[in-house]
Amino acid sequence: MITFENVAYSYGGGELLSDVSLKLAPGSFHFLTGPSGAGKSTFLKLAYAELRPTSGRVTLFDNDVTKLSRDDVARTRRRIGIVHQDCKFLDHMSLAANMALPFTVSDRESSPQDMEDLLGWVGLKHLADALPPQLSGGERQRAALARAVIVDPDVILADEPTGNVDWEMSLRILTLLVELNKMGKTILVATHDLNLIRQAKAQIQARVLRIAKHRVQLAGADL
Amino acid sequence: MRFPTAKPASPATRALEVVPPSGPTAWLTTFTAGAMTFLCVFALALSLASGRLADRWSEALAKTATIRLSAPAEQVQIQTDAILATLATTPGIASYRVIDDAETTKLLEPWFGPGLPVEALPIPRLIEVVEADPPYDSEGLRQRLTAEAPGALLDDHTRWRRPLAEAASRIRLLGVLSIALIGAAMAAMITLAARAALATNAEEIRVLRLVGAKDSYIARAFVRRFTLRTLGGAAIGAAAGLLGVAALPAADAAGGFLTGLGFTGFAWLWPFALPPLAAIVAFLATRRAAFQKLRELT
Numbered sequence: 056m057i058t059f060e061n062v063a064y065s066y067g068g069g070e071l072l073s074d075v076s077l078k079l080a081p082g083s084f085h086f087l088t089g090p091s092g093a094g095k096s097t098f099l100k101l102a103y104a105e106l107r108p109t110s111g112r113v114t115l116f117d118n119d120v121t122k123l124s125r126d127d128v129a130r131t132r133r134r135i136g137i138v139h140q141d142c143k144f145l146d147h148m149s150l151a152a153n154m155a156l157p158f159t160v161s162d163r164e165s166s167p168q169d170m171e172d173l174l175g176w177v178g179l180k181h182l183a184d185a186l187p188p189q190l191s192g193g194e195r196q197r198a199a200l201a202r203a204v205i206v207d208p209d210v211i212l213a214d215e216p217t218g219n220v221d222w223e224m225s226l227r228i229l230t231l232l233v234e235l236n237k238m239g240k241t242i243l244v245a246t247h248d249l250n251l252i253r254q255a256k257a258q259i260q261a262r263v264l265r266i267a268k269h270r271v272q273l274a275g276a277d278l
Numbered sequence: 279m280r281f282p283t284a285k286p287a288s289p290a291t292r293a294l295e296v297v298p299p300s301g302p303t304a305w306l307t308t309f310t311a312g313a314m315t316f317l318c319v320f321a322l323a324l325s326l327a328s329g330r331l332a333d334r335w336s337e338a339l340a341k342t343a344t345i346r347l348s349a350p351a352e353q354v355q356i357q358t359d360a361i362l363a364t365l366a367t368t369p370g371i372a373s374y375r376v377i378d379d380a381e382t383t384k385l386l387e388p389w390f391g392p393g394l395p396v397e398a399l400p401i402p403r404l405i406e407v408v409e410a411d412p413p414y415d416s417e418g419l420r421q422r423l424t425a426e427a428p429g430a431l432l433d434d435h436t437r438w439r440r441p442l443a444e445a446a447s448r449i450r451l452l453g454v455l456s457i458a459l460i461g462a463a464m465a466a467m468i469t470l471a472a473r474a475a476l477a478t479n480a481e482e483i484r485v486l487r488l489v490g491a492k493d494s495y496i497a498r499a500f501v502r503r504f505t506l507r508t509l510g511g512a513a514i515g516a517a518a519g520l521l522g523v524a525a526l527p528a529a530d531a532a533g534g535f536l537t538g539l540g541f542t543g544f545a546w547l548w549p550f551a552l553p554p555l556a557a558i559v560a561f562l563a564t565r566r567a568a569f570q571k572l573r574e575l576t
Contacts, residue, residue, distance in 0.1 A: 125573070126492050133490035143485045147298040159296065160491035202489065 056081050056210055056241050057102050059271075062111035064097055071097055073269045075111070079243060081209070084236045084259055086252045087245040088274070089266030095245040098271065099214050102243065103135050104128045116209075133161055136203030140215035142195055144187035150198055151183040157206045165205060177201045177231065193224035200231055210241045217251055225251055233258050296486060297479055297499040307471050307504060311511030311556055312518070314464045318457055319519025319549045325453020326545050332446035335439050342435070343416070345405040349429035354403055357427035361405060364426050370414030377404040407432075464508075464556060465563040472504055472567040483575055497568035501561060508560035512553035520549050 057079040064072045071094045079085060079102075087095050100106040101113050104120050113120040115131050123131065144153045151170060158165040174180045177197040182190065190198060196216055203211055213232065217225035229251060236242045236259060246252065255261045263274040349357050358376065365374045377385075382401055416434050423430040476483070486496050523540050541548065 126494075129487070129490050129492040131490075132488065137488055143481060143488075145296060145298070145482055145485060148295065152295075156296070156486070157489040160486055160489055160495050162495075206490075 056116065057243075058112075058114040059101070059108075060112040060114070062101065062108045062113055064094070064101060064106065065109050070109075070269055072101075072266070072271070075271045077264070077271060077273075079210070079241055081241055082236070082239050083241055084233075084255070084261040085243045086255070086261055086263045087243060087266070087271075088247055088249070088252065088263060091247065093266040094269070095247075095266060096214055098266065099137075099212050099243070099245055102212055103137055104131060133157065133206055134209050136200075136206075136208040136211040138196070138199045138203050138211070138213040138216045140218040142199035144195070144198070144202075146187050149184050149186060150179065150190070153187060154198065154202045154205055156202060161206075169205070173201050173205060178227075192219040193221070193227075196220055196224070196228055197231070200228065204235060204240075208240070210243070211235060213242070213244045215246055216244065217246065217248055222250075226254065229255055229258075296482070296491075296496075297475075297503065298482060300475060300478075300503070303471075303474075304507065307468060307507045307560075308511035308514075310467050310471075311464060311508040311560070312515035314460050315512040315515030315552050315556055316519045316522075318460045318552055319516055319523060321453050321456040321460065322548055322552075323523050323540055325450045325457070326541060326548070328446045328449035328453065330542070332443050332450060335443040335446060338435070338439065341408055343407045343409065344433045344435070345407060345423065346402045346431045346433060347405070347427065347429050348400070348402040348431075349427075353429065357429055358403060358405070360426040361423060361430050364419075364422050365405075365407065368414050368419055368422070370410050370412055372408045372410035374405055374407045377406060461555075461559055465559050468504055468508060468560045468563045469567045472500060472564040473571060475500060475504075476568060476571040480575065483572070487575060493569060493572045496572060497565060500568050501564045504564040505557050505561045509553055509557040512556035516549045516552045520546075523549075 059075045059077050062072065062075040063070055075098070087098060089095055097106065101108060101120075102115070104113075104115060104123060107113075107121055115123075116134060118127070118131070144150075145156065148156075151174070152159075154173065155165045155170060171180070174183055177200060179194060179197060179201070182194065187195065187198070196219065200213075200216070203213075211232070216228050216232075220228070225248065232242055232244065233255065252261070252263060264271050265274040345361060347354065347357055347361065362374070362376070365371055382404060386401070416432065420432045423432055483496055526540050
């Protein structure tokens with residue numbers, strides 16, 4: 056699905072990530088952890104072609120990222136669901152319209168039944184007509200997750216999806232992610248919340264990647 | 279509960295909806311387009327009118343001349359015959375005719391009023407000469423006339439018509455230049471407005487890119503919006519300009535000088551071409567600005 060081969064990324068100054076090689080296999084569940092500023096978000100951005108590696112090779116669905124045109128990037132992103140910590144919406148459109156956005160921008164129709172099911176799944180049925188600024192942090196996160204999965208992507212990348220919500224809501228979001236993984240989606244969650252990782256490991260087989268000293272390593276089984 | 283699919287909206291309309299409404303500055307584009315088109319109508323009227331004037335004068339200048347004969351009463355007929363004989367044997371003349379007394383009276387009427395006793399006045403006899411192609415040699419004709427009829431004077435109108443015709447075609451050139459400048463200024467202003475709109479909506483554009491929108495999709499929303507706004511503004515401007523031109527005093531037969539400013543016949547259709555033209559300018563300018571700006575974002 057997503058492959059990194061000897062990838063390095065540097066911002067103007069020094070190298071943030073170097074010599075990263077790994078493969079996200081279909082159906083796998085990965086956590087990505089490490090201190091703030093270690094490069095978790097950068098790693099995710101490399102994985103959805105927001106950034107291009109300064110050296111090495113990132114392959115998304117068997118396509119070399121450096122060879123993708125802007126339209127190819129757009130098409131690739133329709134197969135990747137992305138959830139951010141501070142998820143952005145189009146504030147002038149209703150929650151339902153925002154969730155349908157991945158369909159709208161590819162000139163496709165979403166089925167009302169799917170939409171209703173999805174809203175029910177994330178528990179936001181009653182807020183379908185609400186505008187995004189009216190939603191709480193937890194509601195926004197779940198809405199972002201719903202938007203990310205509406206087009207049935209192969210991969211879901213989540214950057215600190217529980218960063219702004221309380222523990223109870225974190226568990227709820229984790230449950231949704233675990234359910235998606237059980238449906239066969241490849242999941243990568245960047246988080247510094249070790250409790251969340253422990254909780255997940257009790258439910259499914261999750262692997263933990265840790266960023267330390269500019270490198271991404273597979274962490275030991277114990278946490 | 280309301281879902282987006284419940285609304286029967288076409289993909290193009292929905293592309294418009296993904297960009298937030300633009301607020302109070304939106305009318306500035308409409309206003310600019312309107313003002314520019316209004317000015318354009320007048321530039322168009324000016325250049326068309328001076329074009330007509332230039333054509334008319336150049337034509338008259340090229341084609342006709344007048345021979346004026348001032349001679350003592352008993353000599354008039356003799357010299358007229360001599361002139362006509364000379365003209366008949368001069369190559370390069372299409373036709374000629376003596377302007378009779380009735381016509382002369384009519385020509386003089388605006389200056390002296392009706393009921394003028396032409397017979398009592400030493401009015402020179404006029405002979406109109408229409409040149410052929412290739413034209414006669416005017417210097418040669420002048421010399422032959424002096425020899426045959428001493429009272430004859432050839433006036434080929436050149437001296438006073440040429441500068442006027444030149445001025446008219448210069449005005450036409452200025453008109454065309456003004457129209458081009460107005461179009462370029464409108465394109466520049468719409469580009470600035472579109473770039474500002476794109477910058478204001480950078481956050482929304484990022485969201486759209488994140489969920490897999492192509493550049494063309496995002497550009498479509500902005501392009502449609504600016505094109506429609508410009509079309510609306512230009513339509514109002516063109517209508518106002520047309521009313522303004524229509525309200526100008528009509529050109530009368532004597533003048534055709536300043537009062538000739540306006541449209542005649544099919545030229546009335548020109549202002550109607552301006553709104554679509556303005557819309558095309560807006561379309562191209564916004565599209566270019568949008569793709570340029572989008573390339574700066576990932």
